[in-house]
Amino acid sequence: xxxxxxxxxxxxxxxxxxxxxxxxxxxxxxxxxxxxxxxxxxxxxxxxxxxxxxxxxxxxxxxxxxxxxxxxxxxxxxxxxxxxxxxxxxxxxxxxxxxxxxxxxx
Numbered sequence: 292x293x294x295x296x297x298x299x300x301x302x303x304x305x306x307x308x309x310x311x312x313x314x315x316x317x318x319x320x321x322x323x324x325x326x327x328x329x330x331x332x333x334x335x336x337x338x339x340x341x342x343x344x345x346x347x348x349x350x351x352x353x354x355x356x357x358x359x360x361x362x363x364x365x366x367x368x369x370x371x372x373x374x375x376x377x378x379x380x381x382x383x384x385x386x387x388x389x390x391x392x393x394x395x396x397x
Contacts, residue, residue, distance in 0.1 A: 307378035313345050316375045320352060320368045329355045342379035353388065366390040 308316075317336050321329050332351045339345045349369055357365035366388040373385050 307342075308375050310339075310342055310345075313342055313375045313379075314339070316372055317345060317348065317352060320372060321355060324355045324359045326355070326358065328358065342376060346376055346380050346384075363390050 314336055318333065321333060328351075332348060332355055335348055335351070336345065339348065349372070352372075353365045353369045356368050367390055370387040370390070373387060376385060
């Protein structure tokens with residue numbers, strides 16, 4: 292009997308988004324961010340092997356969006372990604388970033 296320990300890591304449960312769909316959601320959040328920092332984040336999205344690795348890119352994604360827009364927009368876009376990680380990341384980590392920064396402060 293051969294046990295494939297890697298099969299679980301590669302296969303999404305029926306209620307989880309597949310890795311490629313999570314990538315697409317991150318790309319969409321960065322769509323209007325064209326600077327070198329955004330290009331680095333896109334590269335890291337491309338090479339991420341697991342949803343957990345994509346989850347760890349949230350702060351980089353936030354920074355890129357905030358540079359182009361503002362912190363409130365960055366928080367909104369980053370928070371819109373939370374549901375993509377349901378089932379991949381422990382639910383106690385799926386906490387939204389406060390959007391309380393007003394546009395006049397940025």
